[in-house]
Amino acid sequence: GAGVSQSPSNKVTEKGKDVELRCDPISGHTALYWYRQSLGQGLEFLIYFQGNSAPDKSGLPSDRFSAERTGGSVSTLTIQRTQQEDSAVYLCASSPSSPYEQYFGPGTRLTVT
C-alpha cells in the first residue's frame, strides 16, 4: 500500500517568509509524528498527534512553529517568519498506534536563504 508522503520534497524560501509543510500518513494510522534533521542537531522530535489532538508539543523550537492535523489524517507543519537556522529536513512519520514502529516519509528539505 501507499506509504507516508510529504510535500513539497524541497522548499527554498527567503528569510522572514512563512512556509507550510504537508504530511499524508498511511491510511488508518492514528499516530503521527514530526521530526527535524539537521547537521548540527541530528534527528529531533517536534510534535506528536493522536488523532487530531497533539498531547505532546514539547519539541517545537519556538512559537513560530505550529502544526495541525485534520480528519485524523493529513497534517500541516507551519513555520512563520522563517530563519536560517530553520533550514533542515523535516520528516513525518505515522504508526498504527503508540508506541509502535514508525513509518517515515521521504522528508521535506527546507532551505532558508
Add this chain to the structure above:
Amino acid sequence: SQQGEEDPQALSIQEGENATMNCSYKTSINNLQWYRQNSGRGLVHLILIRSNEREKHSGRLRVTLDTSKKSSSLLITASRAADTASYFCATDAGGTSYGKLTFGQGTILTVHP
C-alpha cells in the same frame, strides 16, 4: 537533544564481513528501535526490541539490549554493498512519551564491493 551516543561514527568494511554498531542511552526505556537511512532522507524501520527482551533477530540482523548498561548493539552479518547507509538507534521512554523517539547521532556504514 540526543538520548545517547552511537559508535563508531563511521564504519567501512568489505562485502561479506560483519558490521557491529553500538548505541548507548541515558534514561530508562520502554523499547529501543533501529532505523536505516539512505541518502539523508526517509528512515526505514529495521527492528524493535522491548525493554524485557535481551536479543532479537530479523534476517541478517541481530540486536541485543542490555538495560543494566543502557546499551544496545546491531549486528549485520554477511554485509552487502546495498547495506551502505546510516544506521540510527532510537529510544522510546514509554509512559507519557507517547512513542516519541529520541535518536542517536547515527553510524555511517560503507560496505565496499
